[in-house]
Amino acid sequence: MASGTVLRGRGVSPGSVAAPVRHLAPALPEPDAGVTVPVEERETEASAIEWAAVAVADQLRSRTAQATGEARAILDASRLLASDPELVSEATALVRAKGRSAARAVWETAGAHEKSLAALGGRMAERVADIRDVRDRIIAEILEVDMPGVPESDEPFVLVAVDLAPADTAALEGGQCVALVTEQGGPTSHTAIIARSLGLPAIVGVAGATAIPDEAVLLVDGEHGTAEVDPAESSIAAAIAAATVVPFDGEGALGDGRPLALLANVGGAADAVNAAAAHADGVGLFRTEFCFLDRVDAPSVEEQVAAYRGVLAAFPGRKVVVRTLDAGSDKPLPFANADHEGNPALGVRGLRIARRTPALLDDQLRALAQATEAESAQVEVMAPMVATVEEARDFADRARAAGLSRVGIMIETPSAALLAAELFEIVDFVSLGTNDLAQYTLAADRLLSELGDLNDPWQPAVLRLIGMVGEAGRAAGKAVGVCGEAGGDPALAPVLIGLGVTSLSMTPRSLGRVAAAVAEVTEDDCRRAAHAVLATGTAAEARAAASAVLPGRGRA
Numbered sequence: 439m440a441s442g443t444v445l446r447g448r449g450v451s452p453g454s455v456a457a458p459v460r461h462l463a464p465a466l467p468e469p470d471a472g473v474t475v476p477v478e479e480r481e482t483e484a485s486a487i488e489w490a491a492v493a494v495a496d497q498l499r500s501r502t503a504q505a506t507g508e509a510r511a512i513l514d515a516s517r518l519l520a521s522d523p524e525l526v527s528e529a530t531a532l533v534r535a536k537g538r539s540a541a542r543a544v545w546e547t548a549g550a551h552e553k554s555l556a557a558l559g560g561r562m563a564e565r566v567a568d569i570r571d572v573r574d575r576i577i578a579e580i581l582e583v584d585m586p587g588v589p590e591s592d593e594p595f596v597l598v599a600v601d602l603a604p605a606d607t608a609a610l611e612g613g614q615c616v617a618l619v620t621e622q623g624g625p626t627s628h629t630a631i632i633a634r635s636l637g638l639p640a641i642v643g644v645a646g647a648t649a650i651p652d653e654a655v656l657l658v659d660g661e662h663g664t665a666e667v668d669p670a671e672s673s674i675a676a677a678i679a680a681a682t683v684v685p686f687d688g689e690g691a692l693g694d695g696r697p698l699a700l701l702a703n704v705g706g707a708a709d710a711v712n713a714a715a716a717h718a719d720g721v722g723l724f725r726t727e728f729c730f731l732d733r734v735d736a737p738s739v740e741e742q743v744a745a746y747r748g749v750l751a752a753f754p755g756r757k758v759v760v761r762t763l764d765a766g767s768d769k770p771l772p773f774a775n776a777d778h779e780g781n782p783a784l785g786v787r788g789l790r791i792a793r794r795t796p797a798l799l800d801d802q803l804r805a806l807a808q809a810t811e812a813e814s815a816q817v818e819v820m821a822p823m824v825a826t827v828e829e830a831r832d833f834a835d836r837a838r839a840a841g842l843s844r845v846g847i848m849i850e851t852p853s854a855a856l857l858a859a860e861l862f863e864i865v866d867f868v869s870l871g872t873n874d875l876a877q878y879t880l881a882a883d884r885l886l887s888e889l890g891d892l893n894d895p896w897q898p899a900v901l902r903l904i905g906m907v908g909e910a911g912r913a914a915g916k917a918v919g920v921c922g923e924a925g926g927d928p929a930l931a932p933v934l935i936g937l938g939v940t941s942l943s944m945t946p947r948s949l950g951r952v953a954a955a956v957a958e959v960t961e962d963d964c965r966r967a968a969h970a971v972l973a974t975g976t977a978a979e980a981r982a983a984a985s986a987v988l989p990g991r992g993r994a
């Protein structure tokens with residue numbers, strides 16, 4: 439690919455950075471069971487396993503020495519598994535006795551270990567993932583191919599992939615990846631959300647990205663959605679200078695002095711600490727499922743209490759809105775819903791899981807009540823994916839019975855938006871999940887980059903639904919938050935306020951820009967901008983109408 443080639447996609451997490459490309463290594467195919475190694479070659483084949491296991495244990499030992507905290511404990515557990523004499527001796531025995539290839543023998547032996555661990559259940563079953571990790575490391579070493587997943591590197595790199603699974607994105611924390619570029623994925627996919635929470639510039643929907651050669655330097659501009667191959671030094675310097683984060687002083691207010699809560703979206707204690715350091719006023723969305731993405735079994739109440747306290751402790755005396763588990767669709771949690779559904783976004787996800795396993799919800803509410811008791815944050819709880827008044831009533835009854843006093847729901851379905859007035863008779867507040875609200879209103883899968891133009895909160899149909907909710911909130915005198923990605927769009931913020939939104943929650947990096955945008959407008963400006971967008975018929979017209987009313991404003 440020629441130097442200076444610019445590939446385009448959808449910028450989903452701001453920031454600019456330049457670094458060499460590394461590709462996500464594909465999953466290892468199952469080694470062929472039909473191969474039989476001739477008797478005279480079996481000794482050499484068996485010793486390949488021994489050598490590979492030693493090499494893997496060595497690599498893990500040196501990586502363990504460099505790591506800290508949780509990463510260190512995980513690496514050390516894998517190192518112990520790689521040095522496990524049983525795994526190696528059983529695999530070499532399979533080569534010697536049955537003539538299996540070295541890779542196949544490791545695969546089968548690991549499979550047998552996985553089965554017995556899974557049968558033990560509980561925390562032991564969670565070690566299945568560790569066994570697979572070690573199996574893949576040893577096989578990759580034997581076959582001299584890259585270990586699948588996020589590459590391990592001591593140097594900063596831009597990760598290029600077709601798309602990322604939740605487990606890949608989880609592996610990015612604390613590593614050397616400095617930006618993400620994927621061929622697929624939509625603006626509100628969890629890859630995009632995690633990139634934003636880790637502060638990694640990211641672009642999705644970049645056709646041809648996987649053809650960029652390994653080690654080519656890529657300049658990623660996550661704001662404008664461009665990726666330039668082997669750029670000139672001067673372009674790198676200019677892009678990085680333009681992408682600096684705007685600091686936030688913690689005082690969200692309109693130009694006429696009306697205070698506006700600017701809150702953070704978090705997925706766990708580490709995020710919450712970052713959000714507090716970025717001066718967020720509180721947490722507008724704690725995505726609790728992010729604490730348990732890799733779990734096979736449901737977390738115990740005690741574990742949940744610890745996870746929730748970690749977030750609450752970062753905001754003493756402040757508002758923290760905790761969302762109950764939003765499992766399913768793009769956030770699969772095997773312990774909540776392991777079904778393969780034809781239309782998972784329309785399936786048993788979010789609050790709907792409680793139809794099948796009410797105990798999962800009740801345990802979570804109990805854990806949250808205990809965490810609330812132990813910390814001083816002002817906890818509010820809300821349910822995702824509510825569509826009916828009965829669902830809201832059942833959730834509110836359960837949450838209040840568990841001892842939680844402020845109870846709300848997310849407005850993510852057109853049904854909930856249309857029923858806002860009735861829902862306000864039941865709950866204390868609502869929070870607009872504009873990512874899903876756009877997905878369901880436009881009937882466009884939020885994971886498909888091809889449909890990114892439909893998954894746009896500026897779509898007039900979405901804005902009109904937000905307006906209905908805002909009006910119902912004003913009539914009821916109750917709070918209407920936005921916690922979808924729209925909450926972090928500086929140009930949209932005045933419009934949302936004009937539509938009746940009373941707080942905005944976003945990735946902490948966006949706080950400064952949104953604060954600067956709202957500080958330039960009055961409540962009256964916001965109402966006029968809202969009135970103008972409600973009269974439009976397309977997303978482009980809505981954007982134009984807002985900027986005509988707020989000339990030169992609202993965009994930081």
Ligand code: PEP
Nearest residue numbers: 871872873874921922923
């Ligand atoms: C949303 O749908 O806007 C939302 C905030 O929830 P999530 O992105 O986690 O589905």
Ligand code: MG
Nearest residue numbers: 850871873874
């Ligand atoms: Mg949602």
